[in-house]
Amino acid sequence: MEMKVPTMAECIANGEVPEILFWVGCSGSFDDRAKKITKAIVKILNKAEVKFAVLGTEESCTGDPAKRAGNEFLFQMQAFTNIQVLNGYEVKKIVTGCPHCFNTLKNEYPDLGGNYEVIHHTQLIQQLIDSGKLKVEGGSFKGKKITFHDPCYLGRANNEYEAPRSVIEKLDSELTEMKRSRANGLCCGAGGAQMFKEAEHGDKEVNVERAEEALALNPNVIATGCPFCMTMMTDGVKYFNKEAEVKVYDVAELIANAQDL
Amino acid sequence: MGISNIIFLLLFVGAFTLFALKIKTIVRNIRLGRDQNLNDNFAERLKVMSMVAIGQSKMVVRPVSGIMHILIYIGFVIMNIELLEIVIDGIAGTHRVFAFLGGFYDFVIGSFEFLGLGVLLACIVFLIRRNILKLKRFWSAEMTSWPRSDANLILTIEILLMTAFFTMNATDQVLQSRGVEHYIQAGAYPISHYYSALFTGLSSETLIMIERSIWWFHICGILFFLNYVPYSKHFHILLAFPNVFYSNLNAKGKFSNMESVTNEVKLMFDPSATPPPADAAPVKFGAKDVNDLSWVQLMNAYSCTECGRCTSNCPANITGKKLSPRKIMMDTRDRLEEYGKNLDKNTPDTKSLLHDYITPEELWACTSCNACVEACPINIDPLSIIIDLRRNLVMEESNAPAALAGMFTNVENNGAPWQFGQADRMNWANEA
Incomplete structure (x- = not known):
């Protein structure tokens, strides 16, 4: 199926008003693995006939990593630039492919004049399923053992634990939980700008600790909802040489793959 | 008013003055911080405080320490009611001044014994967890000798105070049963009742001496504890409530805007x-x-x-x-x-x-x-x-x-x- 990815600029030129803006994020735009997640989200949006648009080359980093690293100047510069673009297009509703963009746009842009209804892609998928716009039947993950790794910026930061799980349950798979899950979930190690630096000196990598916990459940799939968690969990699984048996997927990919989108 | 009542009054006023001075310094220190207006959402803040601080909802996430902590917390809060009687007795020279409440008094004093036993057992379990089981979180790098001693000292003081409480009740019972003057028949002693057997062989004079010494030890212990708390990690017993009341109500992912x-x-x-x-x-x-x-x-x-x-x-x-x-x-x-x-x-x-x-x-x-x-x-x-x-x-x-x-x-x-x-x-x- 060919992807339809309209940009905001094209929509406006054609006199169309998209109902939702898909905020792709830097990982989703540039990281090879995360681009697959982006495409899965687009396929789902196309399948459910959601009128959406992306900013394309007008999108810029939300400033999340700068803010977490203490560079408030850079964060606010990014925020003001993005808010000018978003407000210029009179954007009302945003779906993000990344919990970090989600958190920043939702919680930190309002103080700087950016007020939007922001949802994470797992929440949108849940809404599409619940409203009947997207039909999901078991498919290729039927009976498979899946464990969900909670991204910190979706879970603890914004109290969303159920949307990704309710979507996974639609796959007729076996959802098993790690001991440290939901509010007690262990970070993958990438948050707070750690993604962009070497870890401080310690006796173990955080992603190894987390992958070890997930692998102990002998799952077929480790699911997540964040491109950073994706990188960390994939590397963690490789560390234990388990990449042949255990796949790491974003929730959006699970849905897209299950439905052969 | 006898000499002992005057000594008690002086001790009591002195201890509270010292405590108030230390609190004043702490409040001054806290106010050295930047201003942050948190006088919003009163109702929601009250709700969070009721759940988290008063209701201890986050403590029970770890059930063993959570339940033990609730035993000490309830015991501490409720048993402080008896402190009122102890203070009045100390100043006025009375003995069990609330005894006129009759059956209700017996019920209250009896309940305190169960609460006291709960506190005593929980403190012993906590000491074992810290010093014998050596739970990792009590021995990590920042837990140097002072923080570890601070914790052990608090638990030891609480154990001593509870032991004093039971000893007072036990000796009091024996004196009451002998009809010794001043020791009026009052209270119920479901726990110390067993402990009083230790004292039946002693003369009334010795018993009065023990009872009085322990009474003084207990109240001095409490006044010392009162002044120790603001220097200790144990200060949470007071600050936990305002701390939760003024805690962040926003989504945890929202970092402050500069x-x-x-x-x-x-x-x-x-x-x-x-x-x-x-x-x-x-x-x-x-x-x-x-x-x-x-x-x-x-x-x-x-x-x-x-x-x-x-x-x-x-x-x-x-x-x-x-x-x-x-x-x-x-x-x-x-x-x-x-x-x-x-x-x-x-x-x-x-x-x-x-x-x-x-x-x-x-x-x-x-x-x-x-x-x-x-x-x-x-x-x-x-x-x-x-x-x-x-x-x-x-x-x-x-x-x-x-x-x-x-x-x-x-x-x-x-x-x-x-x-x-x-x-x-x-x-x-x-x-x-």
Whole structure:
């Protein structure tokens, strides 16, 4: 199926008003693995006939990593630039492919004049399923053992634990939980700008600790909802040489793959 | 009024005066922090305080220590009612002044014995967990000899006070049953009843001596404890309530917006914006020392009881990094105490929280995952302090790890944390 990815600029030129803006994020735009997640989200949006648009080359980093690293100047510069673009297009509703963009746009842009209804892609998928716009039947993950790794910026930061799980349950798979899950979930190690630096000196990598916990459940799939968690969990699984048996997927990919989108 | 009543009154007034003076210093220290208006959402704050502080809802996430803690908490709060009687008896020279309440009094005193037993057992279990089972979170790096002794001292004092309470009741019972003058028949003693058998062989004079000595030991112990608490981690018994009341109600992922930066950025974006007056005080970005933190962050530090749930859930600490959220809170309190003392003595102060207490290595190990904030039973927010210190490192000292400085440059120039051009941002849509 060919992807339809309209940009905001094209929509406006054609006199169309998209109902939702898909905020792709830097990982989703540039990281090879995360681009697959982006495409899965687009396929789902196309399948459910959601009128959406992306900013394309007008999108810029939300400033999340700068803010977490203490560079408030850079964060606010990014925020003001993005808010000018978003407000210029009179954007009302945003779906993000990344919990970090989600958190920043939702919680930190309002103080700087950016007020939007922001949802994470797992929440949108849940809404599409619940409203009947997207039909999901078991498919290729039927009976498979899946464990969900909670991204910190979706879970603890914004109290969303159920949307990704309710979507996974639609796959007729076996959802098993790690001991440290939901509010007690262990970070993958990438948050707070750690993604962009070497870890401080310690006796173990955080992603190894987390992958070890997930692998102990002998799952077929480790699911997540964040491109950073994706990188960390994939590397963690490789560390234990388990990449042949255990796949790491974003929730959006699970849905897209299950439905052969 | 006899001589003993006068001594008691003096002790009592003296102890409370000392306590009040220390509290005054602590309140002054907390007020050294930046202003932060939190007089919003009164109803919601009250609800959170009822659930988390009064209701102990986050304590039971770890059921063993949670239930033990609730035993001590309920025992402590309710048994303090008896303190009222002890104080009146001490001043007026009466004995069990509320005995006229009859059956109700018996019920209350009887209930106190069960509560007291709960406290006693929980304290013993806690001592075993700390010193014999040596639970990891009580022995990590920042748990040096003083924090460990502080905890053991508190538990020991509580055990001694409970033992004194049961001994008073036990000897009192024997004296009551013998009809000794002054020891009126009052109260029910479902627990110390068994313990009183130890004392039946002693003469009434010896018993009176024991009963009186223990009575004095008990009340002096309580007055000492009262004055020990504000110097100790145990201060949480008072501060936990306001600490939870004023805790963050926003989504945990929302980091504070820096108004000072907003003003500067607006100037860059909008040339017509009004610049600050030329004589305005220069703004400092982030926190270098305790007085750069907000009063809530400083209250957090005084409220911390060093339980270490934050640290035991911290991904950085679990994997052997130097960061410990508990140490962040302990350092903040230690530094604030030192800062306050220097202020009082007017001695020059060359130290700061950042570098002298908390190192950049600790700060850069944080993943900002909020596990510490989630784990804290009284909603302390170590992450906000970590971020404020990072802000100072980056915006005042230009002291970010090289990789992060590179990330900043990329975001600034390319609009992405990696070296990709903004023009290539939508290439993914055309890739198979």
